[in-house]
Amino acid sequence: MWKGRFRGETDVRVRDFTQSLDLDWCLAEDDIRGSLAHARMLERVGIISQEDLRRIEEGLSEILEEIRNGSFEPDPALEDVHMNVEARLTAKVGPSGAKLHSGRSRNDQVATAVRLHLRRRLKELKGALGGLLKVLLELSERHQEVIVPGYTHLQQAQPISLGHYWMSHFWAFLRDGDRLDLALMSISRCPLGSGALAGSTLPLDRFMVARELGFEGPTQNSLDSVAQRDALLDAHYFCVSCALHWSRLCEDLIIYASREFGWLDLPDQFCTGSSMMPQKKNPDVLELSRGKASGVLGRFVDLACMVKGLPLTYNRDLQEDKRGLFESLSVTGSVLEVLSALLERVEVDQTRAMECFSDGLALATDVAEYLVMRRVPFREAHEKVGRLVRWCVDQGRRLHGLRLDEIMRFIPEAGEDLLPLLDIRTSVERRCTYGGTSPSEVRRQREEGARLLESWLGSGSLD
Known part of the structure; x- marks a missing residue:
């Protein structure tokens, strides 16, 4: 793609070192969606012909099907998903495909694809978080009259309703829902049309592209559009906050289910045994969830450290911005799913819980x-x-x-x-x-929580 400027071929070691297909191939469908919107805008403003647009649309549609059925094998020599799709398109439709990149850079192209990808992933996580919140509400109702010890410093403090305990975690995770909405808000504008950093001399209609892709409008500043990673950090922070909350919940349940406490019983289906000790019932799901929270936190710090000293605008360091984020999104989804299923089957030994208060x-x-x-x-x-x-x-x-x-x-x-x-x-x-x-x-907390949860799931707001 840059052979006009360089004399020799790129060293194969550089090619292998700089390729990003291992982390951005998952953006293929989002990249194609952005390209379709860009092509339709180019035709509308007269940069490409209707025939060009028709060929581009048909070619991208065929490529999308190849990606979905697995017949499209990307070439590492083309570095990334964007150039692989473009090269495949040009091979299919000729010069029309070579016109597609008019007025855009991979800088604004990837920023747009990542936002489209994030929007979908965050909405999926919203459903998963909503499922966990519903389980906590159900547990609060089921255990409203159950009395267990409350602790400070892990020392018995005062008696509490177990329903009250479940609601404490409900409110924490509901705040995470607010953070998820903020992350969605931070990706509400479209970077496409910002070019490499300064916009374009072509008469691009960025508002049209934004509408086509379901954004509220275009981003405000082309330099900021290709340089900032606030949107990714916001998504990271949702995952981090959620991870801190699920880790604390897991720690509680591990302790309460131990023989020394013993008033909480974890479902057998979500525990494992020992290869040596027949009596063991280990809370592996909870321990792994607690452990995975460390990785989520570490990946957030990784991106924050990466961007803290980068000059405007784009730097190749930012190729690595997605690796940790995509992993944290996957981990968050899997933990929310398995934790919801585990909690639904938790049982309480009320007699044992009351025995904890024997000294009064x-x-x-x-x-x-x-x-x-x-x-x-x-x-x-x-x-x-x-x-x-x-x-x-x-x-x-x-x-x-x-x-x-x-x-x-x-x-x-x-x-x-x-x-x-x-x-x-x-x-x-x-x-x-x-x-x-x-x-x-x-009961009042639960009723208020149910109302707020319904509002959040329905409108994306905690108001």
């Missing part, structure tokens, strides 16, 4: 807040309850099994009305502050 110490905050309602300053209440807890630990007594006179040795302000509050279920039901763990609040 998770009710200590309830006692402190009881004293606050009796006008005892919170720090003073905290100290008094802390002394009572220490005595319970030393004596091996259960906090919710104490007599009132025993409590009053440390908390003289206590009355008979405190004893009914020393109950695990009562503790959960009384936490009815907005966003709290009471059944009524969990």
Whole structure:
């Protein structure tokens, strides 16, 4: 393609080193779609004839079928998907095919193809994320009345509704949905027509091409259009945020399903055994998902480091921009799918969960807040309850099994009305502050979450 400028043939080692077919051949259909729109615009503005357009459309249609049935084997000597398609077209239709590249560069061509590809992939991920969110809503309803320990520092803290726990992950993943929409928004304009970097002297109609390809309009600045990778970084960040959230969820489930905790049971179909130890039930799906999150994060950092110091506009470094992104998109889709299926089959041992509260110490905050309602300053209440807890630990007594006179040795302000509050279920039901763990609040969260999810899936907005 550049033989007019160079005297010798490209060294075969350079050819093999610089080719990008291993990562951009998946853009073939998107490239052809962009070429069709570009050709129709060229005909509309009088740069090619109607006969040229007819031949180009027929040729590209045949090439698309060859790609789909696998009969088109790309040539590495042509470097990338774009030149392979163009060379194949020219071989089919002659000079008409050689006219197709008028007014464009591979710089704006690949930027457009990647946006078309990303738009499709992100919409697929939107469906997968929506499926996971629906599962979390169903789990919240199923386990609204189930009480389990809540933790800080991985130490038992307070009793919570398991339905409340599932909703905490729902809200995190729903925020990821907002980030996915932002990534879609960042690819809403079409770079085609920006040329190599400065536009074109030809009378191109960029608005027509943008409409043809389903974009809101053309990009605003030709330099920025071929240089920026914000759109890819936005897609990466959706994957990263989602990965951080699924990794935390997986970590929780791995811990809760261990023998030491034991109140969560993972489905056998999503676990594996040991080649040596017959008793083992290993949470491999969750562990692999947690591990894959590291790769998603690393690939985001890879692209960010790549673009941080590049001068305007295009640099060959950017050929590598797609490799990590496409892998992260695939990983995100596979994790969302398998995690949704696993969660649907999770079971809870309610008896074992309640046994975790056998010492009653998770009710200590309830006692402190009881004293606050009796006008005892919170720090003073905290100290008094802390002394009572220490005595319970030393004596091996259960906090919710104490007599009132025993409590009053440390908390003289206590009355008979405190004893009914020393109950695990009562503790959960009384936490009815907005966003709290009471059944009524969990129900409100779920109803609001279902409304927002329906709106997001239907309109692409979380408003």
